Amino acid sequence: MFVSTKSALWFLILALTILLFFPVMFAAEDGYALKRQQMVEQDIRDRGLKDPVVLTVMRKVPRHLFIDESLRSRAYGDHPLPIGEGQTISQPYVVALMTEALRLKPGDRVLEVGTGSGYQAAVLAEIVKAVYTIEIRKALADQAAERLAALGYRNVKVKYGDGYFGWEEEAPFDAIIITAAANHVPPPLIKQLKEGGRLIVPLGSTVYFQTLTLATKRKGDLDVEQISPVAFVPMVGEMQKR
Numbered sequence: 001m002f003v004s005t006k007s008a009l010w011f012l013i014l015a016l017t018i019l020l021f022f023p024v025m026f027a028a029e030d031g032y033a034l035k036r037q038q039m040v041e042q043d044i045r046d047r048g049l050k051d052p053v054v055l056t057v058m059r060k061v062p063r064h065l066f067i068d069e070s071l072r073s074r075a076y077g078d079h080p081l082p083i084g085e086g087q088t089i090s091q092p093y094v095v096a097l098m099t100e101a102l103r104l105k106p107g108d109r110v111l112e113v114g115t116g117s118g119y120q121a122a123v124l125a126e127i128v129k130a131v132y133t134i135e136i137r138k139a140l141a142d143q144a145a146e147r148l149a150a151l152g153y154r155n156v157k158v159k160y161g162d163g164y165f166g167w168e169e170e171a172p173f174d175a176i177i178i179t180a181a182a183n184h185v186p187p188p189l190i191k192q193l194k195e196g197g198r199l200i201v202p203l204g205s206t207v208y209f210q211t212l213t214l215a216t217k218r219k220g221d222l223d224v225e226q227i228s229p230v231a232f233v234p235m236v237g238e239m240q241k242r
């Protein structure tokens, strides 16, 4: 068979690229996949969380891509991490705990208050049809929107604003998750929750500790169940005026 020197050269370059880069790419991906796997087993499953959908999603979402490059080696540790502007990405166990408590269904439309890095929104977006997330700090809202789009999350909408007032145009929601400490549940959010819908919120003092609280809307009112003690950054804006 006749092969020109030029095409032989191209073939060689191609073969070398595949040989050299693919193992590197897989090794890097595998390194994180392994850490994610360990995180899910030790810090989430062994602490009693069982929902197979939530566990699968926590094994999948690349948490290291939601934080600054300088912190990546700690991305899968059992703790929150700084994300700039004095804010934090929650501990993986808390993200899983809140997600599981909402008992989500694939067709659900979910509202999140406190986008932060966008990680919790990505976890939700892997499970439900549509996620609407609000962030009060412009720089964080912009960065999260960009990041979620780059990662291909087309079912997440990010809004810059005060989540106290919810997202009227997109209401009602099947579930609402507040990822900043609140001393009461904002009435607009109760209104925007469907009958039978679930809302989870770190409720209590906005400056110290709170109780992770799950509320179900029944006949317009909230049925409340306390889950566990937590420590979140405070919800600011309208929440602080009341």
Ligand code: SAH
Binding pocket: 083, 087, 088, 089, 090, 113, 114, 115, 116, 117, 118, 119, 120, 121, 134, 135, 136, 137, 140, 161, 162, 163, 164, 179, 180, 233, 234, 235, 236, 237, 238, 239
């Ligand atoms: N869910 C985020 C972490 C949340 S940290 C993640 O996965 O990374 C809490 C976030 O709530 C912060 O980014 C903070 O700026 C935001 N926040 C505080 N008060 C808010 C409000 N009233 N409306 C919307 N976002 C608020």
